[in-house]
Amino acid sequence: MTEKILLKGNQALCEAAIKAGLNFYGGYPITPQNEVPEYLSSKLPKAGGIFIQAESELAAINMVFGASAAGARAMTSSSSPGISLKQEGISYIAAAELPCVIANMVRGGPGLGNIAGSQSDYFQATRGGGHGDYRLIVLAPSSVQEIYDLTMKAFDLADYWRNPIMILGDGYIGQMVEPVELKPYTQPENLPAKDWALTGCKGREPNVVKTLFLYPQDSLTKRNIELEKKYKKIREELSLYEEYETQDAEIIVIAYGISARVCKGAVKKARTEGIKAGLIRPITLWPFPKKVISQAAEKAERFLVVEMSMGQMVEDVKLAINCKKPVKHYGFGGGWIPDVEDIVEKIKELKK
Amino acid sequence: MKFTRPKSRKEASTHYCPGCGHGIVHNLVGEVIDELGIREKTVGTAPVGCAVLLYDYFNCDVIECAHGRIPAVATGIKRVNPELAVFCYTGDGDMLAIGTAEIIHAANRGENITVIFVNNAIYGMTGGQMAPTTLLNQKSTTTPLGRGNNEEGSPIRSCELLATLDKPYYIERVMATSPQSIAKAKSALKKAFQNQLDDRGFSLVEILSPCPTNWGIAPKEALKFVEEDMTKTFPIGVFKDKGVRV
Numbered sequence: 198m199t200e201k202i203l204l205k206g207n208q209a210l211c212e213a214a215i216k217a218g219l220n221f222y223g224g225y226p227i228t229p230q231n232e233v234p235e236y237l238s239s240k241l242p243k244a245g246g247i248f249i250q251a252e253s254e255l256a257a258i259n260m261v262f263g264a265s266a267a268g269a270r271a272m273t274s275s276s277s278p279g280i281s282l283k284q285e286g287i288s289y290i291a292a293a294e295l296p297c298v299i300a301n302m303v304r305g306g307p308g309l310g311n312i313a314g315s316q317s318d319y320f321q322a323t324r325g326g327g328h329g330d331y332r333l334i335v336l337a338p339s340s341v342q343e344i345y346d347l348t349m350k351a352f353d354l355a356d357y358w359r360n361p362i363m364i365l366g367d368g369y370i371g372q373m374v375e376p377v378e379l380k381p382y383t384q385p386e387n388l389p390a391k392d393w394a395l396t397g398c399k400g401r402e403p404n405v406v407k408t409l410f411l412y413p414q415d416s417l418t419k420r421n422i423e424l425e426k427k428y429k430k431i432r433e434e435l436s437l438y439e440e441y442e443t444q445d446a447e448i449i450v451i452a453y454g455i456s457a458r459v460c461k462g463a464v465k466k467a468r469t470e471g472i473k474a475g476l477i478r479p480i481t482l483w484p485f486p487k488k489v490i491s492q493a494a495e496k497a498e499r500f501l502v503v504e505m506s507m508g509q510m511v512e513d514v515k516l517a518i519n520c521k522k523p524v525k526h527y528g529f530g531g532g533w534i535p536d537v538e539d540i541v542e543k544i545k546e547l548k549k
Numbered sequence: 550m551k552f553t554r555p556k557s558r559k560e561a562s563t564h565y566c567p568g569c570g571h572g573i574v575h576n577l578v579g580e581v582i583d584e585l586g587i588r589e590k591t592v593g594t595a596p597v598g599c600a601v602l603l604y605d606y607f608n609c610d611v612i613e614c615a616h617g618r619i620p621a622v623a624t625g626i627k628r629v630n631p632e633l634a635v636f637c638y639t640g641d642g643d644m645l646a647i648g649t650a651e652i653i654h655a656a657n658r659g660e661n662i663t664v665i666f667v668n669n670a671i672y673g674m675t676g677g678q679m680a681p682t683t684l685l686n687q688k689s690t691t692t693p694l695g696r697g698n699n700e701e702g703s704p705i706r707s708c709e710l711l712a713t714l715d716k717p718y719y720i721e722r723v724m725a726t727s728p729q730s731i732a733k734a735k736s737a738l739k740k741a742f743q744n745q746l747d748d749r750g751f752s753l754v755e756i757l758s759p760c761p762t763n764w765g766i767a768p769k770e771a772l773k774f775v776e777e778d779m780t781k782t783f784p785i786g787v788f789k790d791k792g793v794r795v
Contacts, residue, residue, distance in 0.1 A: 220629050221625060221628065221629050223621075223624075223625065247628045247629060249624065249628065249658075251621065251654070252650050252651070252653075252654035253650055255618065255621070255650075255651075256618070256621040256624075256650065256651050256654065257621075259614065259615065259618040259621035259622050259625070259651070260621045260622070260624050260625035260628075261625060262612075262614070262618075262621075262622050262625060263594075263612065263621065263622035263623060263624060263625025263626040263627075264625035264626065264628065264629045265625070266612050266622075266625075266626060267592070267625065267626040267629045267630050267633070268629070268630075269625075269629040269630075271625070271629075285615055286615060286618070289614075289615050395592045395610040395611075395612055395626060395633075396610070396630065396633070397589050397590035397591065397592065397609075397610060397632075397633055398588070398589050398608075398609055398610050399589035399590065400589075403604070403607075403608060403609050403610050403611065404610045405604040405610070405611050405612075405613075406611075406612040406613065407595075407604060407611075407612070407613040408613060409601060409602075409613055
């Protein structure tokens with residue numbers, strides 16, 4: 198077993214990124230993700246990468262756009278209002294099919310909201326957020342170890358699919374300290390060559406990175422169809438989730454990230470009280486693990502969606518269940534975490 | 550004397566209007582890239598504005614950027630691959646309105662890039678609205694009374710503004726209206742590229758340029774407008790050159 202050390206979630210993100218060969222990071226301070234630029238400002242240059250504190254989120258995401266276009270492994274990080282500002286650049290990066298990693302340590306919103314962890318960015322992560330038809334692959338870790346593991350995976354997925362990847366954490370998970378096994382990074386063999394990168398046109402025709410397609414029928418429509426083909430393939434091939442005690446469950450709780458951890462505790466507790474509860478924790482939020490939820494709806498009686506928002510993921514759950522079974526939502530804004538008792542209570546209410 | 554198309558320019562006729570300055574500036578940039586022998590290591594960053602289709606005209610790697618963000622994109626490219634020669638091709642709306650923060654901070658970090666700033670005092674592509682460099686009393690589709698008569702503020706001078714920063718290496722304003730001024734513009738552009746190759750840091754050349762279509766005047770009058778009117782607000786000259794030893 199490799200070394201295990203105590204790290205904050207935000208630091209684990211940096212360690213994994215450096216090990217995965219991060220070449221470029223551009224970011225702008227915002228709470229609760231400041232450990233990311235702080236940690237990388239000292240560690241990344243020593244590892245041979247470039248760190249820039251940008252003048253704004255707009256500049257940071259566009260630096261990532263440039264670095265990625267030049268063939269680098271590039272990353273930025275922020276929190277909710279900052280991600281809103283990056284959405285313009287994210288749309289361009291997705292449209293240009295460039296790989297990059299964007300970490301969002303979500304805080305309470307809307308507006309300036311507050312600085313406590315929250316899950317109210319599900320929509321802006323999974324629904325595009327910026328303009329036009331595009332998709333982000335969205336990964337939702339629920340522990341510091343999982344931040345580490347998924348960050349490494351994010352770089353590979355980005356290069357494999359030529360698509361931006363969002364790591365959707367939250368303020369709690371970013372700030373939380375847990376033991377992390379610093380697993381070594383091994384690059385998969387199936388990553389395509391970056392022959393599209395802007396490296397100077399020596400010995401080849403010039404490469405162009407562009408997202409403007411002026412002629413509606415023969416160019417932009419075609420472009421959108423090409424992109425949609427890729428998204429369809431991702432939907433078919435990528436689905437990550439955790440199932441817990443779902444085998445004989447009558448009530449299934451669905452939650453992701455930090456709230457899923459509380460829900461797991463609640464499921465355990467409910468079981469000690471004789472209630473057959475289970476948990477499905479989506480890890481990829483896009484593509485949403487629709488199949489496992491739809492299959493669970495064949496057996497389980499009721500579903501409870503718990504999220505630290507007023508109701509965002511619940512829409513995807515309802516689409517997956519497609520009215521086969523009742524779906525109840527327990528959500529709250531403002532940036533606080535429910536406790537096990539709250540959720541056990543909600544499970545019991547469903548049982549009545 | 551034999552004139553040929555620079556190798557760095559593609560064989561394509563441009564979409565620019567008659568009398569527009571972009572074609573001249575494109576050729577000058579192409580000639581400079583050829584003369585320095587750097588075409589195969591050059592990456593251009595295209596703005597949003599009339600020059601958005603830069604990749605149709607330049608025979609080198611090009612990235613098309615969001616409005617105003619090219620100094621940030623160029624920063625990302627150059628930092629991860631310092632061997633490349635990276636140029637920003639930008640206009641007045643792109644650089645001095647929506648991209649003000651990006652240009653100031655790229656200059657302030659002393660990014661080792663070459664910025665070519667074409668100032669024609671108007672938004673060309675969107676049809677003649679006020680630019681940050683529109684002259685006082687100049688009419689545009691959004692300053693029907695002439696700029697300054699409805700709280701629009703005054704023209705922003707990029708060279709003077711950026712020259713107050715410590716880090717930029719070379720900042721010069723030229724125009725491209727006559728054989729003499731075009732020759733001067735070319736040598737300024739060449740210097741701005743050479744500085745980058747010598748690892749000197751941030752260089753910017755502002756080129757005053759005509760837009761007869763959106764100014765609503767004939768091309769010949771437009772050249773006169775640049776020389777006689779624009780230069781009053783935007784004086785020609787070198788605003789910073791750390792390469793000159795006094």
